Structure formats: C-alpha cells, structure tokens
Amino acid sequence: MRLISIRYSVLCTTLxxxxxxxxxxxxxxxxxxxxxxxxxxxxxxTVATYPAPTPTVYQLGAQGLLDIAITSIANKALNNxxxxxxxxxxxxxxxxxxxRLKGQHIQASIYEKKLPPDRKVHPGVLAETNGDLLxxxxxxxxxxxxxxSAGFIPQGAPEAYCVLVGELLDPKNKKNxxxxxxxxxxxxxxxxWDQPPGFPNFMNALxxxxxxxxxxxxxxxxxxx
Amino acid sequence: MVKLNCLGLVGLxxxxxxxxQPIMPPVQYNKPIDFHVKKTAALQWELGKNYSSRVAxxxxxxxxxxxxxxxxxxxxxxxxxxxxxxGKAQQAIFMTSLKNVLDRxxxxxxxELVTDPNEISAKDVVIAVxxxxxxxxxxxxxxxxxxxxxxxxTSQGKPPFKRTYLVQNDDEVLRKGFxxxxxxxxxxxxxxxxxxxxxxHKLERKRG
Numbered sequence: 001m002r003l004i005s006i007r008y009s010v011l012c013t014t015l016x017x018x019x020x021x022x023x024x025x026x027x028x029x030x031x032x033x034x035x036x037x038x039x040x041x042x043x044x045x046t047v048a049t050y051p052a053p054t055p056t057v058y059q060l061g062a063q064g065l066l067d068i069a070i071t072s073i074a075n076k077a078l079n080n081x082x083x084x085x086x087x088x089x090x091x092x093x094x095x096x097x098x099x100r101l102k103g104q105h106i107q108a109s110i111y112e113k114k115l116p117p118d119r120k121v122h123p124g125v126l127a128e129t130n131g132d133l134l135x136x137x138x139x140x141x142x143x144x145x146x147x148x149s150a151g152f153i154p155q156g157a158p159e160a161y162c163v164l165v166g167e168l169l170d171p172k173n174k175k176n177x178x179x180x181x182x183x184x185x186x187x188x189x190x191x192x193w194d195q196p197p198g199f200p201n202f203m204n205a206l207x208x209x210x211x212x213x214x215x216x217x218x219x220x221x222x223x224x225x
Numbered sequence: 226m227v228k229l230n231c232l233g234l235v236g237l238x239x240x241x242x243x244x245x246q247p248i249m250p251p252v253q254y255n256k257p258i259d260f261h262v263k264k265t266a267a268l269q270w271e272l273g274k275n276y277s278s279r280v281a282x283x284x285x286x287x288x289x290x291x292x293x294x295x296x297x298x299x300x301x302x303x304x305x306x307x308x309x310x311x312g313k314a315q316q317a318i319f320m321t322s323l324k325n326v327l328d329r330x331x332x333x334x335x336x337e338l339v340t341d342p343n344e345i346s347a348k349d350v351v352i353a354v355x356x357x358x359x360x361x362x363x364x365x366x367x368x369x370x371x372x373x374x375x376x377x378x379t380s381q382g383k384p385p386f387k388r389t390y391l392v393q394n395d396d397e398v399l400r401k402g403f404x405x406x407x408x409x410x411x412x413x414x415x416x417x418x419x420x421x422x423x424x425x426h427k428l429e430r431k432r433g
Contacts, residue, residue, distance in 0.1 A: 030369075030393045030394065030395065030396060032392075032393075032413075181391075181393065182366075183371070184362050184363065184366055185276075185360070186276070186363060187276075212358065215373070216358070216371065216373055216391060219373050219389050219390075219391040220391040220393070222389070223389070223390050223391050223392075223417070224388055224389075224390055224417060224420070224421065225388070225389070
C-alpha cells in the first residue's frame with residue numbers, strides 16, 4: 001500500500017513537471033521596458049513573487065504513463081538531491097530589485113507575502129503596499145532537464161535548468177504589460193553527472209544556471225542603467 | 226579530369242553549404258545620428274560565454290529506424306550542423322556593422338576595431354563591447370536569442386562610463402527563421418549601443 005502511495009506521488013510530481021514544461025512551451029511576448037519609466041519618480045513600485053516550485057527533473061519527449069513511471073524511478077536519486085537546492089537567492093531577489101530601483105530614485109517596496117498561485121493579480125496587493133505598479137518575479141522552473149526517445153531511453157545526460165520570468169504590470173489597465181522578460185538557462189554538466197547522493201558536479205552546473213538566470217532578469221529590467 | 230574536378234568542387238561546395246551555420250547579413254541602422262566627437266576611438270570586442278541550442282530532431286520529418294540511426298551518427302560527427310548559436314561569426318558581423326555605422330556618420334574623427342587590448346594604439350576613447358552571454362534558447366522557446374552585453378567607454382582622465390544591455394528577439398520574428406532572429410536581436414543591440422554612446426557624449430559635454 002505504501003509502495004503504491006510512493007509511486008503515485010512520484011507520478012504526480014513528474015506529471016506536474018511535464019505540465020509545467022508544457023507551459024514553458026508557449027513563450028509570451030518579450031516586452032522591453034520603455035525609457036520613460038525611469039523618468040517618472042512619483043510612481044511607486046511593489047515587488048512581489050510567486051511561491052517557488054519544488055526543484056525537480058523535467059522530462060522531455062513523448063512519454064506514456066509507464067515510461068514516466070520507469071524514468072521517475074531512475075531519476076529518484078537526482079530528484080531527492082534537487083530537493084535540497086538552496087532557494088534563498090529567489091526569496092532575496094525582490095530586495096535586490098527594490099534597492100536598485102531606489103538607486104534610480106524610484107520608490108519601491110516589497111510585498112512580503114507570496115502571490116496566490118492562481119495567477120490573478122489581486123488589487124489588494126497594491127493597496128497593502130500603497131503601490132502604483134506591480135513588478136512580479138517568478139521562478140518558473142528549476143532543477144534538471146532530460147530528453148527521452150522511445151519513451152524511456154535518455155538522449156543524453158540531464159542538464160541544469162532554471163527559468164525566471166519577470167513582469168511589470170499596471171493593474172489599472174489589465175492589458176498593460178510594461179515589461180516582460182523570460183530567462184531560460186540550460187547548462188551542461190562539466191564532467192560526470194551521476195554522483196549520488198549529492199551530485200556535486202550537477203549541483204555546480206545548477207548554481208551556474210541559477211546565477212545566470214538571475215543576472216539576465218536583472219539585466220533585462222535595468223537594461224541601459 | 227576537368228569534369229572530375231568540377232564534380233569535386235560541386236561536392237565540396239555542397240558540403241560547405243550543408244555544414245555552414247546560418248549567418249545574418251550586415252546589421253542595418255537607418256536612424257539619423259547627429260552627434261560628433263572630435264576624438265579618435267578604438268572599438269574593442271570581447272568574447273564572453275556562448276550557449277548554443279541543438280536543433281530538435283522533431284524539426285525534421287519523422288525518420289524511420291535506419292534514417293534515425295544515420296541522423297544520430299551524423300549529429301555526433303557534425304554537431305555544428307545541428308547547432309544554432311550567436312557565436313564569433315555573428316558577433317564579428319555585429320562589431321563590423323557598428324564600426325561602419327560610426328564611421329559612415331563620422332561620429333569619431335577616426336575609429337578602428339580591435340580584439341586584443343594590447344593592439345590599441347594611442348586613442349582618445351576606448352569603447353569596449355563585452356558579450357557577457359550570447360544564448361540561443363531551447364526548441365520549446367523557438368530558439369529565441371538573448372544577448373547580454375556590457376559596454377564600457379573610457380576616455381583619458383575621466384571615470385569609465387558603463388552600461389549593461391540585454392536584448393531578446395521579438396516574438397513576431399521567431400517564425401521567420403534563425404537568420405531573421407539574428408538580424409532582429411542585432412538591430413536591437415545596435416540601437417542600444419549607439420544610444421549609449423550618445424548618452425556618454427552628452428555626459429562628457431556636461432563635464433566639460
């Protein structure tokens with residue numbers, strides 16, 4: 001009974017990962033931030049984040065339920081190691097944005113709670129912080145990515161994977177996305193990857209992926225500053 | 226003999242054609258530039274990290290078993306043929322285009338393009354363009370190109386002027402092919418870099 005329950009939970013995690021990756025497959029329009037944004041020193045920006053996803057192995061390729069079950073068992077050790085990924089950098093990201101915005105003489109504050117995962121922008125968020133515009137940062141995917149052919153045959157070693165999405169919204173105008181950027185970083189592992197239980201080489205690659213995705217989303221927003 | 230040579234040449238050209246990566250034409254910049262700096266300048270190109278993307282097998286037609294095996298062997302033997310990148314060749318075209326635009330509009334008294342900082346002869350201004358990362362996204366993200374570039378302008382006795390630019394493909398262009406994507410992202414970067422040089426010039430004039 002317990003075994004069935006474990007298998008079911010592994011299956012659910014993998015299915016969620018697959019669905020998440022399917023979400024990634026439809027990239028939104030990239031919207032660069034207008035230069036006029038930096039001239040308005042009266043506006044107040046609220047910086048908010050969504051809850052971080054659980055780091056996992058994202059499986060690519062056409063897979064049936066049996067294939068997913070087989071590959072999930074094969075990826076169990078890596079999935080366990082990924083659970084210990086340090087996500088402090090993500091929780092500290094709003095503070096970095098606020099400090100940089102203040103450095104540009106733009107008023108900014110952090111929305112201390114996490115945004116609800118239903119992806120709806122609630123007007124209460126801005127009211128709580130007395131803000132005009134909402135800057136949302138979202139860790140969309142983090143972990144490993146591995147392609148499979150014929151259902152369960154890996155096409156290569158897993159690669160470190162991190163996707164960060166940033167968006168600046170004007171809630172008064174629902175369609176008004178002032179800035180949108182997606183940073184998808186895929187890093188190959190240097191040397192052997194299959195080193196359970198800690199997977200040190202893989203974790204090094206993941207740290208590079210995180211660092212580059214973080215830097216890219218910052219560079220995108222503060223482009224030309 | 227001549228026939229054999231011709232056949233050989235056709236074969237060679239075919240192979241070069243197959244192996245070559247798609248590369249964009251010179252980058253266009255058609256906006257007027259109305260600032261001029263009475264100084265000589267060196268344009269220094271610095272390479273950074275380059276991340277390519279492997280073309281998805283699904284992009285081709287559905288191959289049979291033998292065809293799939295042959296394709297797999299060819300992919301392993303000729304990885305560049307199945308890889309999309311914004312590498313040295315594209316960056317060289319960008320830098321040459323930037324130099325030509327600055328030259329054509331007489332922005333500086335004289336400008337030369339260098340890759341080695343030791344090569345820079347006595348110049349009043351050095352514009353260093355560092356391609357921090359040049360990334361081609363995965364097939365799921367339609368091989369979108371992201372360039373992260375740091376431009377540092379130094380002139381004698383003045384604090385350096387540093388700007389970071391990140392440009393990405395417009396989604397509209399993602400359907401037009403990889404050459405169009407290269408041109409699109411390069412044109413965006415060229416606009417930013419020229420605007421940055423103008424901003425530096427205004428700041429220099431303020432400082433006197």
